[in-house]
Amino acid sequence: MSNVRVYSRFSDFDIDLFKAGKHFRLYEKLGSHPMTVDGEEGTYFAVWAPSAKTVSVVGDFNFWIEGDHRLNVRWDGSGIWEGFIPGVSAGTIYKYKIQSSNNNAKLEKADPFARRAEHPPKTASVVYEADYKWKDKKWMKSRISKNALDAPYSVYEVHLSSWRKTGEENRSLSYTEMADDLVNYVKDMQFTHVEFMPIMEYPYDPSWGYQLTGYFAPTSRFGYPEEFKLLIDKFHQAGIGVILDWVPSHFPEDPHGLGNFDGSHLYEHPDPRKGWHPDWKSHIFNYGRNEVRAFLISNALFWLDQYHIDGLRVDAVASMLYLDYSREEGEWEPNEFGGNQNLDAVSFFKELNISVYDNYPDVQTIAEESTNYAGVSKPVFDGGLGFGMKWMMGWMHDTLEYFKKDSAFRKFHQQDITFSLTYAFTENFMLPLSHDEVVYGKKSLLDRMPGTEWQRFANLRLMFGYMFTHPGAKLIFQGGEFAQSKEWNFQQSLDWHLLEYEFHTGIQNCIRDLNKLYKNYPALYEKQFDHSGFEWLEWNDSENSVLTYMRKGEKPKETLVVICNFTPVPRENYRIGVPSEIFKSNKQLSEIFNSNASNYGGSGDYISDVITVSNTSWNGRENSIEVNLAPLAVMVFALK
Structure with a gap:
């Protein structure tokens, strides 16, 4: 029997x-x-x-x-x-x-x-039996407004193993412990969302979770599945959305995993030119096989369904879109039309996003895509791939490259810091300062900044202020919010002891207030993906390395003026022309943010109270304002 x-x-x-x-x-x-x-x-x-x-x-x-x-x-x-x-x-x-x-x-x-x-x-x-009782009904009912493209979207990226470790045991926190510590911290820092680097089960710690073997299982490193649900539930009860890194691009060759699953190329493409990733030494899914597509899309929906996840950040999209990604001539085969696009992957992304948004219209899919592939965040019906957002990798590279330059030479590179606005509205962009930018010898964000100690911290505050006033959603990797001074090490806790020092606490205060600024002023988010939400006031003052621009929302009276001084030279009575259609009847502006404030570690000088709009014409505009510019600082003004 x-x-x-x-x-x-x-x-x-x-x-x-x-x-x-x-x-x-x-x-x-x-x-x-x-x-x-x-x-x-x-x-x-x-x-x-x-x-x-x-x-x-x-x-x-x-x-x-x-x-x-x-x-x-x-x-x-x-x-x-x-x-x-x-x-x-x-x-x-x-x-x-x-x-x-x-x-x-x-x-x-x-x-x-x-x-x-x-x-x-x-x-x-x-064998697992789900028995968790969710308590996030209020969040799930209202999250469509929290995840909307015209809502503030500020993400704190976290690697659960290394965010914080217990002192004596030097072990990572459990899901249950993070349901208190991490949730309270993210809420205090005023982020709207948290993003977890891959939490699906993975065998190899140095992969940071990007080499998955258990696509439907949260890693047991930190506890049981129901405890991971508790962590998500607590975030939701705190009004914070949860995004997961999702890896449909490749999988490892571990003998217990998906590779050669039944003695055949079941999940991976049989042609190594399409089925093997030379950089990551791992298998690539066969996106043209029906059952594999069903596996992957089922997995995406699983996390949205069973774990109430609010968004999926899709890893390494470019590696999937292009047949010649990281391959030399002769190591790849063109598609049927002679091009380098992986047509099966293109089709897969479209079907994935249609399925996600059909079933969960109140979530977001976010593509980590580093090329100029057109229409990544356009709807499929409009010829796009259908993602909700796309990482703005060009902005990230240009910004970090600009800020590492000594301020004396920045006047020769004004176009580097303004270039992003030439394409900022071609996609729904998220500005990422992610984990990839603080590893492998790239240095920490703080360590990239030039100048004296004061200037390094001022530069970092300035960069964050520029980021939060630039169109697009935001993402900061753990540690960046308090100026972690060393590169990220996945085996160690963040250096929380740095918060004993005033400059590091100042950066933390600055990020907290920038998140508040972003959430409280509609001009910074209502049109963050629309060209009508941004207007230059002065973009070519390269001699002084100053940028001035407006952020605009639905109501003209909510318009903000942003001024960035990228040098340590304060500039008194700096005149800026402003458009009469907004400012003629609104004669005063008040300063609502200044990164040179003393509680951020700044000098506290050149803090303005009220600025009056004058009838003096300047740079072709009928009205103008005069402002005392703080050194290495961003200043934001609202109509009074």
């Missing part, structure tokens, strides 16, 4: 959808599911392995003996093996023992759809 009962959770319609690549709730069918069948408790298992000769479930419950619990292959050619095993309950550790029809090779694999995994370095899957 078989130890596995014939049982299925699949209907014929499910199978048709799966074969067509249109089943986007596969996590409800494949994987392990505790349940009761004919009054008997046990677990239903289902796995896709079309090249398998036999598939057995092995684990603690059968002493890892192959053959005792063999699954049954479906008759419909789907390649799905399934069955119900009585007596197997939640918490059971297991793998699939697969004998391939290719050379009878035997493979021991973790479950691709497992909801929980063993703590690394162990690699088995764990």
Whole structure:
């Protein structure tokens, strides 16, 4: 008598959808599911392995003996093996023992759809039963306004292992501990969203989570899945959205993972020119295979559905879009039209975004895409890829390059700091100062800044002020908000002791207030992706290295004037022409932010109270204002 009962959770319609690549709730069918069948408790298992000769479930419950619990292959050619095993309950550790029809090779694999995994370095899957009761109804009901493109969107990027470690044990905080410490911190710092670097199970710590093996399981390093749900729930109760890094671009070749899953190129593309990533030494998904597309889109929807995630930041989009990415001539094959675009990946992104927004119109997908590929954040119906936002990598590179220059030479590079505005509204851009910019010898943000100690901190405050007043959403990696002085080390905690020093506390105060400024003044967010929300007042004063611009919202009276002085030279009675249509009837402006304020570590000089608009014409405008410019500072003025 078989130890596995014939049982299925699949209907014929499910199978048709799966074969067509249109089943986007596969996590409800494949994987392990505790349940009761004919009054008997046990677990239903289902796995896709079309090249398998036999598939057995092995684990603690059968002493890892192959053959005792063999699954049954479906008759419909789907390649799905399934069955119900009585007596197997939640918490059971297991793998699939697969004998391939290719050379009878035997493979021991973790479950691709497992909801929980063993703590690394162990690699088995764990039968999981969800029993979490959510308390974020208020957030879920209102988050469409929090995630909107015309709402403030300021993201704190976090690597959970290294954000903060306990003092004596030097261990990372658990999900439960972070539900207090991290949530309170992000709320205090006034960020609107938090973004986690990949939390899906991964075997290798130095990969920072970007080499995934358990796509449906939050890493067990910090606790159980329900504890991760608690962390998300607490963020939501605090009014903060949660974004996950999501990695559909590649996966590692670990023997328990997706690679060569059933003895064939099941998940990866069989042609190494499309199926192997030379930079990351990892497999690339076969985006043209229907079942693989269904796997990936199901995974995206899984986190939005089961974990109430508010957005997905999609990693390494450029590597997927281009067949010649990181490949020399002769190492790639053009598409059917002779071009270098991966047409299967393009199609996949469109279907992914359509599926996400059809099911969850109140979330955002964000592309990490570093090229000038057109229409990344345009709707699919308008010829785009359908992402909600795209990282503005050009702004990041140009800004960091500009700020590392000695202020005496910045007048020769004025165009570098203004260039981003020539294309700022071609996409819905997010300005990223991410983890990638503070590793591998690039130095910390603070360490890139030139000059004396005071000037370095002033430059950093100035850069952040310029960032928060520049059109687009914002992202800052952990540590940047208090001027971490060393490069990020994934094995160590952030240097929280730096907050004992006034300059570092000043940067933290500055970021907190910039987040408040961003959230409280609609001109900074209502039209952050629209050219009508920005206007230059003076962009070519390269001799003084000064920029002046307006940020505009729906109401003219909410217009802001932003002045950036990129040198340590204060400039008194600096005159700026302003448009009469806004300022003729609004004769006074008040300063609402100055990065030179003493509580930010600035000198406290050149802080203005009220500025009067005069009838003196300047630079072709009928009206003008005179301002005393603080050194290495950004100043923001609102109509009084």
